[in-house]
Amino acid sequence: MRAFLLKIEPLIWLMFGQGILIGTMLLTGWILVVGLLIPLGMVDASALSYDRAHALATASLFGVVPVGKLVLAALLVLPLWKGAHHVRSLHVDFGGAERDGVVGVILYGIALVGSVIGIGAVVGL
């Protein structure tokens, strides 16, 4: 299983890298808005109302490129792979190198299932 993981490693690493970027930048902003600014009354809660969020998610460029959906899909999918890859690395650092193949497949499997559900939800918007 490790040999298989090694083969797809460049692809996973690419998604991991993008996941870190999105995870650290966008999710930090999300936590800032939802966790601090809205409770403190500095941002009006209606800013994140369903209608507004839906309009943003279904926004498209020239009516052709579904920018909103692409961004939302990336936001849902990439951090999953980032998390799976980080937990796998952590597991190896804690002495789990022998089980790395199985653990890696399970973690990436979870990320894959989550990605399919996430993309499915975004496509169906």
Add this chain to the structure above:
Amino acid sequence: MAEKTIVITRFDPDKDQAPRKQEYKVPCEPDWKVLDAVNFIKDELDGSVSHRWSCRMAVCGSCGMMVNGEPKLTCKTSINDYGDRIDIEPLANFPVVRDLVVELDGFMHKFESVKPWIVRAKEKAADQAALHETKGTYSQSAEQLATFKQFSMCINCMLCYAACPVVANEPEFLGPAAIALGHRYNMDSRDEGNAERNAIFRGEGTVFSCSYANECSEVCPKNVDPAAAVNQAKFEAVIDWAKNLVLPRGGA
């Protein structure tokens, strides 16, 4: 002058079953480095203590040891940074030959495996067009040099291997210094060996085994930043992999 207790981990493969600790009272001068204390023990107290050292100016890379559990270049580490008791052990993650001397063969083999030399498809002296263009030299601009100069400052002291949690778990891991060296040649404008090295970097136990602990860069005494090299090498290997997918290379 202050007396300090230096605890040295001793191991003689002919006599000892396991490493043991031995304490020495050393009258330390204020301007001493840790290496001076070990040299004092060797010269004045116990000639049987074995350790490696040479230049005493942080360029030869031979006096790396664990000082209070941290990998340090002992000729660059002031004795005043520590209290009255200093624990000195051989570099972690290496087989011990004797006392503070570790086995280098595995490390040297890893170095060789990344082809740390300029690889050319064709020597420039035989390439008439290029010869005419550059007056026969492999000319390089300051900008081109700057892309890899930092990675070429490595003195092979192996502190990064002693600090790396991945090396500790997987001794066959290519490791920070070797990857940084391979990456240094990949970034060299005169080199044409990227495809060969990237193929090595995509193999088992190389760049993708790195788990981003960044300890290698923390302990590097020459500010080489091997962690940056490893992660740049990952990116290069990914781009190379993607290019190969779109446009398979025909043996070039």
